[in-house]
Amino acid sequence: MQVTLENVTHTYQPGSPFQATAIQNVNLTIRDGDFLALIGHTGSGKSTLAQHINGLLKPTQGRVLLDGQDIHAKGYDKKEVRRKVGLVFQYPEHQLFEETVAKDVAFGPKNLGLSQMEIDERVKEALARVGLSELDAEEKSPFELSGGQMRRVAMAGVLAMRPQILVLDEPAAGLDPQSREDMLDMIASLHRQGSTIVMVSHAMDDVARYATRAVVMDKGAVAMEGAPEEIFRHGETLEKMGLDVPSVCKLGLQLKKMGLDGMENCFREEQAVSAILALWKGGKGHGAE
Amino acid sequence: MALNNITLGQFYPAESVVHRLDPRVKIILLIALIVAIFLAQNLLAFVPVVLFLYAAARLSTVPFPMLIKGLKPLRFILILTFVLNVFFLQGETPLLDLGFTVIKKEALITAVHYSLRLVLLVLASSVLTLTTAPIVLTDGLERLLSPLRVIHFPAHEMAMMMSIALRFIPTLLEEADKIMKAQTARGADFESGHLIQRAKAMVPLLVPLFVSAFRRAGDLAMAMEARCYHGGEGRTRLRVLKCERRDYIACAVMALLIAAVVVLSRLY
Amino acid sequence: MSEAIISVEHVSFAYEEEGREAVRDVTLSIPRGAFHAILGQNGSGKSTLAKLINGLYLPTQGTVTVCGLDTKDDQNTWEIRRRAGMVFQNPDNQLVATIVEEDVAFGLENIGVPTEEMPGRIEKALADVDMLPFAHRAPHTLSGGQKQRVAIAGVLAMRPEAIIFDESTAMLDPRGRKEVMAAVKKLNQEQGITVLWITHFMEEAVNCDRVHVMHDGQIALSGTPEEVFADPDKIRVYRLDAPPMARLAQQLRQAGMPLGQGILTVDEMAKEVCRLCK
Numbered sequence: 001m002q003v004t005l006e007n008v009t010h011t012y013q014p015g016s017p018f019q020a021t022a023i024q025n026v027n028l029t030i031r032d033g034d035f036l037a038l039i040g041h042t043g044s045g046k047s048t049l050a051q052h053i054n055g056l057l058k059p060t061q062g063r064v065l066l067d068g069q070d071i072h073a074k075g076y077d078k079k080e081v082r083r084k085v086g087l088v089f090q091y092p093e094h095q096l097f098e099e100t101v102a103k104d105v106a107f108g109p110k111n112l113g114l115s116q117m118e119i120d121e122r123v124k125e126a127l128a129r130v131g132l133s134e135l136d137a138e139e140k141s142p143f144e145l146s147g148g149q150m151r152r153v154a155m156a157g158v159l160a161m162r163p164q165i166l167v168l169d170e171p172a173a174g175l176d177p178q179s180r181e182d183m184l185d186m187i188a189s190l191h192r193q194g195s196t197i198v199m200v201s202h203a204m205d206d207v208a209r210y211a212t213r214a215v216v217m218d219k220g221a222v223a224m225e226g227a228p229e230e231i232f233r234h235g236e237t238l239e240k241m242g243l244d245v246p247s248v249c250k251l252g253l254q255l256k257k258m259g260l261d262g263m264e265n266c267f268r269e270e271q272a273v274s275a276i277l278a279l280w281k282g283g284k285g286h287g288a289e
Numbered sequence: 290m291a292l293n294n295i296t297l298g299q300f301y302p303a304e305s306v307v308h309r310l311d312p313r314v315k316i317i318l319l320i321a322l323i324v325a326i327f328l329a330q331n332l333l334a335f336v337p338v339v340l341f342l343y344a345a346a347r348l349s350t351v352p353f354p355m356l357i358k359g360l361k362p363l364r365f366i367l368i369l370t371f372v373l374n375v376f377f378l379q380g381e382t383p384l385l386d387l388g389f390t391v392i393k394k395e396a397l398i399t400a401v402h403y404s405l406r407l408v409l410l411v412l413a414s415s416v417l418t419l420t421t422a423p424i425v426l427t428d429g430l431e432r433l434l435s436p437l438r439v440i441h442f443p444a445h446e447m448a449m450m451m452s453i454a455l456r457f458i459p460t461l462l463e464e465a466d467k468i469m470k471a472q473t474a475r476g477a478d479f480e481s482g483h484l485i486q487r488a489k490a491m492v493p494l495l496v497p498l499f500v501s502a503f504r505r506a507g508d509l510a511m512a513m514e515a516r517c518y519h520g521g522e523g524r525t526r527l528r529v530l531k532c533e534r535r536d537y538i539a540c541a542v543m544a545l546l547i548a549a550v551v552v553l554s555r556l557y
Numbered sequence: 558m559s560e561a562i563i564s565v566e567h568v569s570f571a572y573e574e575e576g577r578e579a580v581r582d583v584t585l586s587i588p589r590g591a592f593h594a595i596l597g598q599n600g601s602g603k604s605t606l607a608k609l610i611n612g613l614y615l616p617t618q619g620t621v622t623v624c625g626l627d628t629k630d631d632q633n634t635w636e637i638r639r640r641a642g643m644v645f646q647n648p649d650n651q652l653v654a655t656i657v658e659e660d661v662a663f664g665l666e667n668i669g670v671p672t673e674e675m676p677g678r679i680e681k682a683l684a685d686v687d688m689l690p691f692a693h694r695a696p697h698t699l700s701g702g703q704k705q706r707v708a709i710a711g712v713l714a715m716r717p718e719a720i721i722f723d724e725s726t727a728m729l730d731p732r733g734r735k736e737v738m739a740a741v742k743k744l745n746q747e748q749g750i751t752v753l754w755i756t757h758f759m760e761e762a763v764n765c766d767r768v769h770v771m772h773d774g775q776i777a778l779s780g781t782p783e784e785v786f787a788d789p790d791k792i793r794v795y796r797l798d799a800p801p802m803a804r805l806a807q808q809l810r811q812a813g814m815p816l817g818q819g820i821l822t823v824d825e826m827a828k829e830v831c832r833l834c835k
Contacts, residue, residue, distance in 0.1 A: 041730055041731070041732050042700060042701070042730045042732070042733070043700075051470065054474060056470050056473060056474060079476060082473075082474060082475075082476050083476070086474070087471075087474040089467060089470070089471045089474075092471065094464075094467075094468065094497055094500075094501055095468050095471040095472060095493075095497050096497065096500075097492065097493045097496035097497050097500075107472075107475055107476075107477070107493065108475040108476050111475060111476030111477055111478070112476055143500070146599070146600070147599060148599070157475060158474070158475065161475065161476065173728070174727050174728055175599075176598040176599045176757040176796070176797075177598070177757060177759070177796065177797050177798040178598055178796035178797070178798075179598075179599065181798070202730050202731050203731075205801065242732050243731075244731045247801040247802065247823060248801070248805070250823045251802070251805075251823050251826055251827060251830075254823050254824065254827040255827050255830060255831065258827055258831050259831075259835075260830065260831055260834060260835060269801065269804065269805060269808070272805055273805065273808045273809060273812065276805075276809055276814070276830055276834075277809065277812055277814065279830070279834040280814050280830075280833055280834050282834070283833065283834035283835060423655075424654075424655045424656070424659075452653070452654065452655065453653060455655050456652065456653060456654060456655045456696065459695075459697040460649050460697055463697075504650075505647075505649070505650045508645065508647055508650035508651065509650050509651065509653070511608075511613060511645070512643075512645050512650065512651035512653075513653060513663075514613060514638075515611055515613060515638055515642070515643040515645075516638070516642070516653075516663060516664040516667060516711060516712070516715075517635050517638050517639055517664055517667040517668050517715070518663070518667045519635070519667065523669050524666050524667060524669065525665070525666050525669050525670055525671060525672055525675075526666055526672060527658075527659060527662035527665070527666060527672065527675045527676075527679070528659075529672050
């Protein structure tokens with residue numbers, strides 16, 4: 001399955017004094033099996049872009065295609081898009097509303113008009129996928145859970161619709177280090193199990209560790225696109241856009257300034273370890289001569 | 290983001306004399322003007338009121354279309370008042386014979402009188418709300434009502450509540466927009482179905498919104514306490530309302546206006 | 558030795574509805590002018606501790622003294638809150654007024670500062686956090702980092718001796734975090750305001766004078782950042798993570814590279830690598 005954004009422009013409140021163009025002329029293809037990171041600082045248009053992928057926002061200009069078909073064309077069933085593309089908002093725990101965890105997770109499947117048996121099965125499966133199968137979902141209220149658990153329940157609510165593409169807006173925002181790690185591992189495992197992932201993030205270390213492809217948004221336009229290693233090679237450009245680079249890249253840039261090359265292609269911790277060790281061994285060898 | 294630029298009420302920001310008038314004075318002027326409108330016994334007595342409103346509107350620099358926007362929701366009531374009065378009031382001087390009924394002069398005058406009264410009332414309050422920011426209005430109300438503290442009327446608390454509500458309306462609107470989108474992404478449908486279905490569809494929006502409002506209220510109460518808030522007692526204010534020359538002039542004009550209305554009402 | 562501005566002695570605290578102690582026998586002392594950090598996962602009791610210092614909660618056992626004033630004494634409450642201000646986590650939920658300038662005035666109004674004195678204080682407070690150009694804006698039109706700086710100005714205007722930051726950067730993007738962090742460091746260095754910085758971002762703790770790690774209601778580890786982060790494995794026990802450079806340094810050392818101790822930042826790491834490899 002494939003989602004293509006074709007020359008998409010979105011203007012909020014067009015024609016009013018508050019008119020604001022959030023994204024401009026964006027072209028982007030999301031392919032099966034991608035773990036795509038959408039990078040950009042607040043106001044760069046990345047959240048607006050994410051909301052186009054499942055048709056929540058309609059482009060002011062341009063088209064959004066799902067397997068080649070325009071999702072905003074007359075007669076196209078919007079529910080089809082919602083079923084195939086799941087969207088998890090920032091702080092999704094703020095959307096929980098049902099009396100029990102099970103009922104809340106069932107909300108999506110119910111809206112799809114599935115049978116009770118199918119719904120029950122999906123709820124169970126979704127909770128298992130977010131690592132909450134131990135939870136007494138039939139009895140527990142979502143409001144009794146810890147923050148991290150609530151977020152998982154909210155994610156299960158989207159997973160229960162069995163989307164093929166999962167769009168996540170800052171899934172780790174506000175979590176402490178351990179919960180953050182757990183959350184990202186969980187997303188990585190969903191990816192391994194075959195889901196296509198689009199993750200909005202400004203934590204570059206996370207992007208470096210998990211993403212297979214990255215898109216950098218700046219001022220509403222796509223500024224860079226490619227594999228993380230290609231993107232992070234342009235560390236200085238990213239910093240000019242007000243973005244962070246992975247700390248390993250920062251080290252590489254700093255060393256380069258100090259006249260030591262050899263870490264240009266590092267953006268993950270393990271790569272840095274071997275690169276520095278190579279430098280060290282090379283340096284020693286050089287010194288011994 | 291879409292709702293970021295929401296403006297509240299119908300305040301029209303500008304730097305006019307009318308904007309700068311003390312809000313207490315403006316509230317009192319509005320009340321006085323309403324009294325004058327009801328005192329006016331004939332059409333001639335409306336002339337000073339109309340002139341006053343015209344002057345206020347011109348001085349305020351608020352564009353004319355914005356001024357009359359307040360009348361739009363009232364247009365059916367206006368037409369209805371007018372038509373009912375014209376057709377059903379009794380009178381002596383026939384004016385126009387429509388065949389099925391005869392319109393009398395007295396009926397027409399009364400109809401115009403009632404409709405004009407309604408229009409003027411709405412316009413007068415529009416001038417106040419267009420030229421006074423909600424928060425300033427709240428401030429003015431608080432000061433006006435503060436003497437009522439002796440009978441334990443919570444003027445300060447009321448004003449604080451209003452001001453917090455004004456502060457949080459944009460935040461909650463943004464939040465509502467987000468929750469609505471999140472539920473739509475889960476297949477919720479807020480738009481179709483009959484009334485009961487639609488009301489039921491609001492539950493996934495309203496519950497999270499209430500939960501969020503309560504959470505925010507708790508946070509805010511704690512933040513206010515941490516900043517030494519302990520009610521209105523011993524509180525000083527950044528903005529002290531002070532009547533200036535223009536305020537006295539406005540009051541004097543209003544006094545003359547009421548006198549004129551009374552005299553003109555008697556004359557006729 | 559400088560005097561302790563905040564002193565927490567054998568303090569325990571339990572929420573009425575829970576019964577379990579959120580803070581257990583904590584002892585802590587912060588000297589005037591210092592910049593201390595408290596680290597801990599969610600639910601470790603770090604926020605509860607912050608609220609105990611500000612007198613929002615009162616200890617069930619032990620004593621909290623701020624500027625020599627006991628928080629348990631009712632008469633001290635407002636003086637303590639003025640002298641030790643607090644900035645909270647959610648930028649949206651701590652601004653009260655519809656205009657930035659009036660929000661900064663809120664605290665001043667509460668403590669009864671004369672009207673004539675207010676504009677000067679507000680202007681200075683806003684200028685100190687680089688928010689003066691936004692004095693007449695509505696809070697909801699500002700970014701998260703800007704809102705937090707307004708909140709700081711609101712506390713600053715009251716001329717506090719210490720400010721407690723209760724995860725004030727947790728909801729901000731990297732840019733907002735940097736803005737707020739820079740503003741706070743400046744206040745600490747230039748005005749000598751004591752800072753207690755509560756966070757779960759390790760990078761924010763590397764430059765402070767002392768780090769206290771909270772776990773399960775207790776202070777589990779205390780020391781300079783170099784001491785606390787020396788062993789990344791140790792800190793992981795408390796469900797925290799060492800700063801990236803400390804982790805990297807540990808791996809390099811394990812591979813036999815003779816790196817010096819106390820590497821926490823990119824600059825420190827770069828210097829060491831250059832020393833060894835050039």
